[in-house]
Amino acid sequence: VKVTGKLWGGRFSSDITSEVLAYTLTTDVDVRLVEFDVWQDIVHVLMLGKQQIIPAEVVGPIVAALLDLLDADEVVLRPELEDVHFNVEQLVIEATGLAVGGHMHTGRSRNDQVATDLRMYLRAEVFELVDAALALIDVLLDFPESDYLAILPGYTHSQPAQPVSVAFWRTAHASMLLRDVGRLRDVFARLDECPLGAGALAGTSFDLDRAFTADLLGFDRVMAHALDATSARDHVVEFASALAIGATTLSRMAEEIVVWSGHEYRLCEIGDEYATGSSIMPQKKNPVVAELVRGRAGRCAGTLVQLLTMVKSVTLGYSCDLQEDKPYLWQSIDTYLSTLRVVTGQTRGLRFDTARGEQLCWNNFTTATELANHLVAEHEVPFRESHRIVGEIVGALIAEDRTLRDTDRVSALLAERGHAVAPEVLLVLLDPRTAVTGYTSAGGTAPTSVTAVRHTLAGAVAEHRSWLADRRARVDTARARSVALARASAAAIPVPTTGRT
Numbered sequence: 091v092k093v094t095g096k097l098w099g100g101r102f103s104s105d106i107t108s109e110v111l112a113y114t115l116t117t118d119v120d121v122r123l124v125e126f127d128v129w130q131d132i133v134h135v136l137m138l139g140k141q142q143i144i145p146a147e148v149v150g151p152i153v154a155a156l157l158d159l160l161d162a163d164e165v166v167l168r169p170e171l172e173d174v175h176f177n178v179e180q181l182v183i184e185a186t187g188l189a190v191g192g193h194m195h196t197g198r199s200r201n202d203q204v205a206t207d208l209r210m211y212l213r214a215e216v217f218e219l220v221d222a223a224l225a226l227i228d229v230l231l232d233f234p235e236s237d238y239l240a241i242l243p244g245y246t247h248s249q250p251a252q253p254v255s256v257a258f259w260r261t262a263h264a265s266m267l268l269r270d271v272g273r274l275r276d277v278f279a280r281l282d283e284c285p286l287g288a289g290a291l292a293g294t295s296f297d298l299d300r301a302f303t304a305d306l307l308g309f310d311r312v313m314a315h316a317l318d319a320t321s322a323r324d325h326v327v328e329f330a331s332a333l334a335i336g337a338t339t340l341s342r343m344a345e346e347i348v349v350w351s352g353h354e355y356r357l358c359e360i361g362d363e364y365a366t367g368s369s370i371m372p373q374k375k376n377p378v379v380a381e382l383v384r385g386r387a388g389r390c391a392g393t394l395v396q397l398l399t400m401v402k403s404v405t406l407g408y409s410c411d412l413q414e415d416k417p418y419l420w421q422s423i424d425t426y427l428s429t430l431r432v433v434t435g436q437t438r439g440l441r442f443d444t445a446r447g448e449q450l451c452w453n454n455f456t457t458a459t460e461l462a463n464h465l466v467a468e469h470e471v472p473f474r475e476s477h478r479i480v481g482e483i484v485g486a487l488i489a490e491d492r493t494l495r496d497t498d499r500v501s502a503l504l505a506e507r508g509h510a511v512a513p514e515v516l517l518v519l520l521d522p523r524t525a526v527t528g529y530t531s532a533g534g535t536a537p538t539s540v541t542a543v544r545h546t547l548a549g550a551v552a553e554h555r556s557w558l559a560d561r562r563a564r565v566d567t568a569r570a571r572s573v574a575l576a577r578a579s580a581a582a583i584p585v586p587t588t589g590r591t
């Protein structure tokens with residue numbers, strides 16, 4: 091059977107099997123590319139007309155058909171047409187006839203086409219992700235003054251280390267998340283160039299205006315090298331990397347919440363909307379959202395490995411391996427985006443039990459460093475020596491089942507070692523609040539330091555927002571200009587008399 095129905099059927103004498111079609115098609119994942127494919131087609135055809143590469147009279151009808159697709163509620167992709175590009179081209183040909191619609195793919199290949207669609211789609215997803223990450227950062231940075239002295243134990247090696255504040259914890263996560271936003275922007279910077287016009291791999295003999303199409307598609311620049319433009323997938327790997335790192339950041343916060351919400355810690359309470367009960371154990375309040383945030387980071391890490399492996403041996407020039415750039419990347423984008431959003435809600439409802447945090451800090455020796463520092467500052471003891479003395483005192487207290495709160499005993503233990511520090515002095519010195527307030531170094535826990543950091547972080551959020559608004563506006567404006575030019579073209583040029591096939 092001659093493959094007459096296929097847009098590529100000329101040299102074939104029999105069609106692919108349904109099994110091969112099912113194995114190779116991308117219509118399911120390409121659904122997300124439809125709007126970008128159609129926009130790209132519009133711009134390509136307007137350029138072909140402007141450059142007099144295709145007859146002037148076919149431009150209007152083709153863009154009119156494309157505008158119909160752009161306005162349609164839904165464009166159903168037919169699997170037998172393999173991918174979005176063949177589907178849209180087929181729809182245009184069905185609407186305008188082969189004599190008209192058959193001109194659309196002049197001077198182009200699906201290889202530069204898919205590379206362009208993907209960059210356009212990923213650009214839009216960067217916007218969504220940056221938006222969602224900034225919303226989470228907003229929630230983290232939105233806290234009352236009292237959080238500056240709301241005490242939590244700070245941990246190293248999962249062991250109580252030094253007291254910190256809720257404000258300190260919140261700003262730490264905001265600070266980390268801001269770098270994840272920065273990484274998405276870095277990805278955007280390298281996404282922001284237009285492969286369209288690269289052809290299959292080598293350019294074309296048609297006199298294309300690549301700057302015109304890049305501009306109307308809202309890109310910053312033309313991608314200079316045709317073979318690079320059609321072969322590159324490093325931006326996809328880089329995107330997956332940003333997603334994997336971002337999801338990993340969130341998983342670390344989730345781990346803290348899982349542990350701290352447990353009854354042994356009781357440092358925080360998750361909002362009821364973000365936890366579930368047990369089918370058998372009536373006492374349970376399980377932090378399932380936080381657990382899933384932790385677990386789902388695996389999807390994003392997996393996608394990064396999949397993409398690196400997929401791309402690693404692909405010689406330059408398109409190979410179908412590269413078609414595997416989409417399914418897992420879509421999943422990774424969805425995972426990170428939904429995770430950012432659910433974490434935003436969970437963080438908003440998270441409550442810390444800071445009376446408990448303060449208790450724990452009195453009892454878990456987290457102010458031992460203060461005692462060592464005091465001997466250095468007030469008793470001229472070298473730090474290495476004071477470290478040993480306080481270590482001995484901590485050891486003795488633990489052996490006696492006491493804590494640093496027992497300031498009479500601490501005072502006696504110090505006296506035994508030749509240092510007179512009154513219990514009343516120790517009561518202030520060993521207070522977790524004294525430690526938190528006293529760490530005034532830049533970036534430290536003191537309210538003044540955290541206030542300064544918070545201010546800097548809020549400034550960074552504002553700068554990211556203005557970047558986002560600027561880039562979104564550029565893309566939106568380009569789309570509006572494309573549509574306006576298309577409408578003018580569709581209205582001005584009458585349907586040609588060459589007829590429909």
Ligand code: ARG
Nearest residue numbers: 116173200201204408412413
């Ligand atoms: N479906 C393909 C992809 O997703 C589109 C381009 C295919 N090009 C080709 N020559 N087979 O990458």
